[in-house]
Amino acid sequence: MKRVVITGLGAVTPLGNNVEEFWQNSVKGISGAGLITHFDTEKFKVNFACEIKDFDPKAHLSHNEIKRSDLFTQYALYASAEAIQDSGLELEKMDPFDTGVIWGTGQGGMWTFESEVMNFAAGDGTPRFNPFFVPKFIANMASGMISMKYGLQGINYTTVSACATGNTALMDAFNYIRLGKAKVIVSGGSEAAISPASIGGFSIMKAMSTRNDDFATASRPYDAERDGFVMGEGAGALILEEYEHAKARGAKIYAELAGAAMTADAYHMTAPHPEGAGAIKAMQLAVKEAGANMEDIDYINPHATSTPLGDLIELKAINNAFKGNKNLDISATKSMTGHLLGAAGAVEAILSIKAIQNGIIPPTINLHSIDNNIPQDINIVFGEAKEKEINFALSNAFGFGGHNATVVFKKFS
Incomplete structure (x- = not known):
């Protein structure tokens, strides 16, 4: 199997509209809430979220x-524009069929779908839809437009696995490159779900925080x-590249994507398996594929959305899978970004890659009184960032439908 490295990063998040700003504000423990x-929330039970600030699409879009x-x-x-620029790739000199896009989104063009349907419903029944209605809302259009912008004619599609989506996109890109079916893949995920239907829908499920009077710590x-959880929005883009190809062009290498795995709980539409069986197996398989032992993992960026049930079950799974690893640190960065689905x-x-690169673990913020059900021997980095050499970082993403996706990054050497 071929090795896969990360050679470019791009981000637009509630904590910053580029990777460096995003990273610095994460390390500082800034709340993005x-x-x-985006819309009038007067009649909604939830009136806060982690929105993008000062977003100007004209900086990278026509x-x-x-x-x-x-x-x-x-x-x-x-985000892809930043990642491609950061990578130093000269795409015009490459075979366009060697470079692809595997992107992810949980909801796709929710804003477009909502606005077009609401406009139709408010009218006289005449179907006056925008000619771009369908192309704008279908979930695969982000991957399609990235490929069109840069002339990338290789593998191109979108993964949808709810809140596990970002990791499943990375896993697919990882495997295609390992198998020799692509040299470079632009991968990641994007979401714009701070909309009336999304906020209203998740709210009625009682999945979202209603701490309207203290949203910064919600x-x-x-x-x-x-x-x-607190809804977030934005995108993260990563350039995955076959190692020999990156080496030949003298590319800057952030880290190696060394392992990835996905399992299903096969249990419930929205609730995780009570014993975390699928999460345990996904972490074990990803670590094994990375050529590491469970004791080798230095840092976990967990799914940890701030829900009463999900947080405890994931920690239970981590505690079970990593027994004996006293060096393991965990930090839940959704405390700052909100949940970007x-x-x-x-x-x-x-953030996991930047933690490896800089030897710094961003903190978990807003932890005022730790849940008594959390095992005392679990090391949670909270309040302030922690300096630490990180050789292996693991990141979890779980989604409605019972999807569990884990990726493992390794310090490049």
Whole structure:
């Protein structure tokens, strides 16, 4: 099997509209939460989220690209532009069939779908839909538009596995390159789900925090008083490249993607398996594929959305899978970014890679009183970032439908 390395990163997140700003604010423990500005929340039970701030698509997108794309695609194009520039790839000199795009999204063009259907419903029944209605909302359009922008004619498709999506996209890209079916793949995920239907839908499920009077601390994984997740939005883009190809062009290498695995709980539509069986197996398989032992993992960026049930079950699975690993540190960065759904795995992969590169673990913030059900021997980095040499970082992403996806990054050598 061929080795796969990361040679470019790009991000647009609630903590910054480029990777460096995103990383620095994560290390500082900044909350990305604020009152929702995308729509009027007066009649909603939740009126806050982790929105993108000061987003100007014109920095990386043309007028036609903006006009013809939903916000989730704009985020994807924006983050991909940074990642491709960061990689130093000279795409015009490559065989276009050697480079592909495997992208992910949980909901696709939700804003476009909502607005077009609501406009139709408010009318006289005459179907006056925008000619770009369907192309803008279908989930695969982000991967399609990235390929069109850069002339990438290799493998191209979109993965959808709810909140596990970002990791499944990375896993697929990893495997295609290992098998020799591509030399470079632009991969990651994007989501623009701070919309009336998404906020209303997750709210009625009682999945979201309703801490409207204290929104800055509402995303509080592992806290005894956590009451649900905070919606986030944005995109994370990674350039995955076959090692020999990267070496030949003298590329900067951030880290190696060494292992990835996916399992299914086969248990419930929205609840995780009570024993975390699928999560345990995904972590074990990914670590084994990375050529490592469970004792070798230095840092885990967990799924940890700040839900009462999910946080504890994931920690239970981690405690079971990593028994004896006293060197393991965990930090839940959704406490700062909120939950980016299909983009979560991608942005957390970026933080895991930056943690390896810089020897710094971003903190879990908003942990005021730790849940008494959390085992005392689990090391959670909270309050402030922690300096630590990291050779192996593992990142989890789990989704409705019982999807468990784990990726393992290794310090490049």
